[in-house]
Amino acid sequence: MSVQSRAEEELLEKFLDAAARGHVPQVSSLLSHVPSLINQTGSSGWTALMLAARHGQLPVVEELLSRGCDKFSVNSSSQTAYDVSRFWGHRHISILLGGAEPGSLRVLPGSDLVPQENYFSRETLDRLSARRTDTEWMEARQRDEDSVYLLFSSLSPMVSCPEDQGSEGKMKLCRFRYEAVRDLLQEPATVLVFLGVERRKKPPSSSQTQEAGQEPPAWFAVGSDEDAAELLKRCREKSCLFPRSPNRDLLQLSEDEAGVVAQARSVLAWHSRYAFCATCGSSTRPEEAGHKRSCLDSNCRSRRGVHNTCYPRVDPVVIMLVIHPDGNQCLLGRKKIFPAGMFSCLAGFIEPGETMEEAVRRETEEESGVKVGHVQYVSSQPWPMPSSLMLGCLAVATTTDIKVDENEIEEARWFPRQQVIDSLFRGEAPAFVFPPRQTIAHQLIRHWVGINSNL
Numbered sequence: 001m002s003v004q005s006r007a008e009e010e011l012l013e014k015f016l017d018a019a020a021r022g023h024v025p026q027v028s029s030l031l032s033h034v035p036s037l038i039n040q041t042g043s044s045g046w047t048a049l050m051l052a053a054r055h056g057q058l059p060v061v062e063e064l065l066s067r068g069c070d071k072f073s074v075n076s077s078s079q080t081a082y083d084v085s086r087f088w089g090h091r092h093i094s095i096l097l098g099g100a101e102p103g104s105l106r107v108l109p110g111s112d113l114v115p116q117e118n119y120f121s122r123e124t125l126d127r128l129s130a131r132r133t134d135t136e137w138m139e140a141r142q143r144d145e146d147s148v149y150l151l152f153s154s155l156s157p158m159v160s161c162p163e164d165q166g167s168e169g170k171m172k173l174c175r176f177r178y179e180a181v182r183d184l185l186q187e188p189a190t191v192l193v194f195l196g197v198e199r200r201k202k203p204p205s206s207s208q209t210q211e212a213g214q215e216p217p218a219w220f221a222v223g224s225d226e227d228a229a230e231l232l233k234r235c236r237e238k239s240c241l242f243p244r245s246p247n248r249d250l251l252q253l254s255e256d257e258a259g260v261v262a263q264a265r266s267v268l269a270w271h272s273r274y275a276f277c278a279t280c281g282s283s284t285r286p287e288e289a290g291h292k293r294s295c296l297d298s299n300c301r302s303r304r305g306v307h308n309t310c311y312p313r314v315d316p317v318v319i320m321l322v323i324h325p326d327g328n329q330c331l332l333g334r335k336k337i338f339p340a341g342m343f344s345c346l347a348g349f350i351e352p353g354e355t356m357e358e359a360v361r362r363e364t365e366e367e368s369g370v371k372v373g374h375v376q377y378v379s380s381q382p383w384p385m386p387s388s389l390m391l392g393c394l395a396v397a398t399t400t401d402i403k404v405d406e407n408e409i410e411e412a413r414w415f416p417r418q419q420v421i422d423s424l425f426r427g428e429a430p431a432f433v434f435p436p437r438q439t440i441a442h443q444l445i446r447h448w449v450g451i452n453s454n455l
């Protein structure tokens with residue numbers, strides 16, 4: 001070994017040691033002299049970020065991130081620094097690296113994992129379901145000048161989309177005041193849905209001059225059958241539009257607005273499909289601030305007792321990442337309609353009288369021929385296309401031969417863990433394309449990659 005490379009190696013080990021010990025001044029000074037140290041791995045195959053994450057050195061992690069280190073590089077066991085911090089229980093670091101919010105308590109076994117928040121899941125409004133039958137309160141909220149109205153045409157919300165569109169979160173919901181939609185609310189075909197009131201960031205303190213009983217702004221969704229071009233005239237901004245392809249376009253909203261749209265779109269879709277009573281075929285009309293439809297025939301059976309035909313429907317769907325019995329491969333499939341190269345988790349509607357676990361086993365076997373044993377629930381996602389609830393699971397295969405159901409799936413394959421990691425984090429000529437990060441399929445795959453068996 002040359003004198004120079006030995007000196008370089010010693011410098012690297014000194015740097016990694018400083019990161020592991022939490023010595024921020026030494027880490028910064030070495031990086032100022034030799035910036036290339038930042039992503040280098042030492043004899044253990046670990047970077048400074050991984051070592052800092054292993055030993056809970058939060059200030060070093062912050063310093064490395066501020067200098068732009070690569071948080072996605074993996075060690076020889078395919079773990080990122082995030083995985084390492086999670087495994088060793090350094091929650092502040094895993095929150096920083098994983099971008100999730102703090103707050104989960106160690107109440108249930110296994111609840112030390114950072115809870116997954118999926119797109120379309122964020123609840124920014126308090127639904128106040130008990131208020132839906134309080135017509136006086138509801139009418140006052142409708143006329144309140146602070147109330148927010150969202151306009152929908154053919155189940156698409158009106159959004160503004162500035163010139164530099166394309167980047168996520170740039171698409172914004174157009175918000176209207178009562179005066180701007182007042183005439184529309186008189187139209188017989190208009191459907192109004194109360195979505196909830198804004199959640200207060202913190203409870204008003206007694207010292208605040210908050211008027212007693214003052215309510216936070218209420219939000220409503222308005223479904224209109226007026227011509228879309230006419231509706232757009234209500235907006236002063238030129239860049240407003242109704243997205244044509246909800247499956248793709250609604251993924252451009254911020255997390256906050258996506259959560260509101262998930263509720264609004266599913267309820268409006270239900271109204272548009274249940275104009276007639278499922279029991280007797282008579283017309284129905286909206287009630288309870290848009291959360292119920294009642295049959296207009298007073299003799300109808302649906303008017304006696306409680307019937308689920310009168311309430312918005314939700315369709316449960318299982319979505320599963322099936323793991324090979326060797327623990328190091330996962331099963332992904334592609335439908336013909338997917339973009340080129342994209343593979344995703346298998347999924348399917350739960351059938352009546354079926355458990356979530358059985359639906360995972362049945363759909364996996366139907367679609368791929370693979371048999372599944374153990375099933376573990378991970379997280380869920382409302383999917384307003386129009387009203388699915390995705391129940392995300394990991395499942396362990398007991399057989400490995402693949403025989404696809406060609407009606408539904410074009411191809412299914414076992415993908416090695418390393419190939420998944422490379423496609424997810426490296427991005428250059430990936431073996432396959434992931435579904436977008438807003439899908440629970442994407443999040444399930446990430447979740448599996450982050451599980452450690454061999455740290």
Ligand SMILES: NC(=O)c1ccc[n+]([C@@H]2O[C@H](COP(=O)([O-])OP(=O)(O)OC[C@H]3O[C@@H](n4cnc5c(N)ncnc54)[C@H](O)[C@@H]3O)[C@@H](O)[C@H]2O)c1
Nearest residue numbers: 315317319347348349363381383385388390439440441442
């Ligand atoms: N967010 C995500 O990551 C993600 C990923 C995959 C699928 N999905 C959603 O999950 C849904 C179900 O997945 P799938 O299509 O593979 O299901 P699937 O495998 O059960 O096959 C769909 C077929 O099931 C039948 N079906 C049974 N119940 C149905 C119901 N309530 N509504 C409509 N069709 C019903 C229809 O014949 C339909 O063609 C899809 O519609 C899709 O929107 C979401």
Ligand SMILES: [Mg+2]
Nearest residue numbers: 346347348408
């Ligand atoms: Mg399916």
Ligand SMILES: [Mg+2]
Nearest residue numbers: 348349350363
């Ligand atoms: Mg099915």
Ligand SMILES: [Mg+2]
Nearest residue numbers: 347348363367
């Ligand atoms: Mg199926």
Ligand SMILES: [Zn+2]
Nearest residue numbers: 277280295300
């Ligand atoms: Zn009826």
